[in-house]
Amino acid sequence: xxxxxxxxxxxxxxxxxxxxxxxxxxxxxxxxxxxxxxxxxxxxxxxxxxxxxxxxxxxxxxxxxxxxxxxxxxxxxxxxxxxxxxxxxxxxxxxxxxxxxxxxxxxxxxxxxxxxxxxxxxxxxxxxxxxxxxxxxxxxxxxxxxxxxxxxxxxxxxxxxxxxxxxxxxxxxxxxxxxxxxxxxxxxxxxxxxxxxxxxxxxxxxxxxxxxxxxxxxxxxxxxxxxxxxxxxxxxxxxxxxxxxxxxxxxxxxxxxxxxxxxxxxxxxxxxxxxxxxxxxxxxxxxxxxxxxxxxxxxxxxxxxxxxxxxxxxxxxxxxxxxxxxxx
Numbered sequence: 001x002x003x004x005x006x007x008x009x010x011x012x013x014x015x016x017x018x019x020x021x022x023x024x025x026x027x028x029x030x031x032x033x034x035x036x037x038x039x040x041x042x043x044x045x046x047x048x049x050x051x052x053x054x055x056x057x058x059x060x061x062x063x064x065x066x067x068x069x070x071x072x073x074x075x076x077x078x079x080x081x082x083x084x085x086x087x088x089x090x091x092x093x094x095x096x097x098x099x100x101x102x103x104x105x106x107x108x109x110x111x112x113x114x115x116x117x118x119x120x121x122x123x124x125x126x127x128x129x130x131x132x133x134x135x136x137x138x139x140x141x142x143x144x145x146x147x148x149x150x151x152x153x154x155x156x157x158x159x160x161x162x163x164x165x166x167x168x169x170x171x172x173x174x175x176x177x178x179x180x181x182x183x184x185x186x187x188x189x190x191x192x193x194x195x196x197x198x199x200x201x202x203x204x205x206x207x208x209x210x211x212x213x214x215x216x217x218x219x220x221x222x223x224x225x226x227x228x229x230x231x232x233x234x235x236x237x238x239x240x241x242x243x244x245x246x247x248x249x250x251x252x253x254x255x256x257x258x259x260x261x262x263x264x265x266x267x268x269x270x271x272x273x274x275x276x277x278x279x280x281x282x283x284x285x286x287x288x289x290x291x292x293x294x295x296x297x298x299x300x301x302x303x304x305x306x307x308x309x310x311x312x313x314x315x316x317x318x319x320x321x322x323x324x325x326x327x328x
Contacts, residue, residue, distance in 0.1 A: 001036055002173030002196035003165040010160070011041045016053030020045065020107070021158040022133040025115075025141045025149075028162030030082075031198025034142040037162065038111050042066050042074055045138060046105040062105065073105035078113035081242050083305055086118040091125045098129065098137050107138045115141040116148035123150050130156040164194030167268050174199055193253065193270045213273075215247045219254060220277055222318065224325040230318040238311045241304065248301050255294045258282045262290040280326040289322070296320055 001008060007026075014020050024041070026034045043056030043063045050056060056063050065071035077094050079086045094110055102108045112118075118126065130139065130153065139157075146154045146161075165173070170189035173196055174180040180188065180203055191212070192199035202208050222230060237244055257269040261282035269275065282290060296317055303313040 001033060001040060002177055002200075003169050004033055004037060004162055007037055007160050007162065008040065011037070012044060012054030014054070015041075015044045020138060022137065023130050023139040023141070023157040025143065025146070025154060025157035025159045026162060027143050027145050027159065029144065029164065029193075029195060031192060031195035031201065032162045032164055033195070033197050034162060035111075035113060036197060037160070038140045038142060039066055039069070041140065042071075042109040042111065042138075045107050045109060046071075046073065069111075071105070072103040073108045074111065075108070076111045076113065079117045082114065082117075083242055083245050084117065086112075086115065086122050088119060088122040088125050091118070091122045095125070095129055098134055098139075102136055106136075108134075108136055110137065110139045112139070112141050114143065115153075116143045116145075123153060127152055127156070165196060167194060170194050170196055170199060174203070178203060187272075190268060190270055190272050191253075211246075212250050215250045216254060216271065216274055218247070219251050220274075220327050223281075223321060224323065224327065226323075227319065230321075231315060234311055234314040234318055238314065241310060244310070244314070245301065245304060248297060248304075252294070252297050252301070254278065255290065255297055258285070259287070259290040259294050262287040277326045281324065284324055284326070285322055293321065 024038075026037055028034050040056060043058060043066045044050070044054050046062045046066065047056040048060040048062050058064075058067065062071065066074055069076050075094055075097050077086070077090050094112070098108055098110055100108070112126070115123070115126075127150070133139065141149075141153070141157060143149055146159060167186070167189045170192065171182070171185045174185040174188060175182060178200060184203070188199040188202050191202060191209075202212075218233075222233060225233070237247070253270040254274065257271050257274070257278045258281050260269055261279055262285070269278065271278065285293075300313050300317040304310050
């Protein structure tokens with residue numbers, strides 16, 4: 001993995017010393033490495049030829065199948081799309097599978113991704129498994145934060161909180177582990193905000209970088225657009241809720257960069273290729289307004305996640321934006 005050595009060492013020690021917990025919760029922002037850490041742990045639990053206690057070889061048949069999430073004793077459960085709901089039927093099907101003995105491994109591992117998306121009934125159903133886990137099962141949940149989950153869920157898990165890495169650490173990791181050229185690695189480290197999983201996705205899928213630039217260009221154009229043009233934009237982009245959420249997430253990085261500039265902080269920004277536009281915007285609106293727009297876009301994303309009328313939520317946000325030309 002890139003970074004998070006403390007978490008790797010902790011989990012490896014649990015395996016090496018036979019202190020595996022029945023449930024783990026790995027939290028952090030999307031792309032920080034939650035799923036990768038969970039899969040490495042599953043490999044460490046079931047590796048056929050560990051080079052050291054608790055360390056997966058990543059080359060045996062078990063490690064390779066776990067890497068591809070095609071291992072018979074690994075069950076991966078998640079909402080169909082990011083932002084959708086994890087349903088109780090999915091949890092009940094998982095519980096049935098966990099009641100069976102492992103096919104070939106020491107442990108059956110249940111990996112439940114983005115558990116903050118679980119319906120209340122699904123979360124309550126999962127609580128029963130966490131309270132009375134079968135002896136041959138390890139459950140791994142991932143979520144944005146402990147605050148996004150029921151306290152009763154959190155209290156029954158070993159919690160590992162992953163945070164974004166420094167830009168330097170992410171850059172070096174991309175070069176060392178993924179052989180990314182230095183200049184490209186530095187750019188990806190900034191754009192990902194120190195989230196190595198997201199940086200790797202951007203590297204292996206160049207179209208994501210093109211999409212990011214397109215979304216940022218749309219934001220810059222909208223800032224200079226009329227009310228009617230903003231309404232037309234809102235009407236035209238509500239059909240694909242998942243893509244809209246991704247676009248708003250990119251916009252959020254732009255507004256956070258604007259807040260950084262407006263506050264006078266000299267730290268790194270996420271979008272250095274838009275530093276001129278960000279600086280002009282920060283100088284024009286000031287600190288208080290920059291904070292207002294960061295909060296506004298976060299609230300808009302939250303409303304969309306809670307299935308509030310998507311078009312209305314987006315229109316309200318767009319109408320609040322200043323009208324300013326920063327593209328010159």
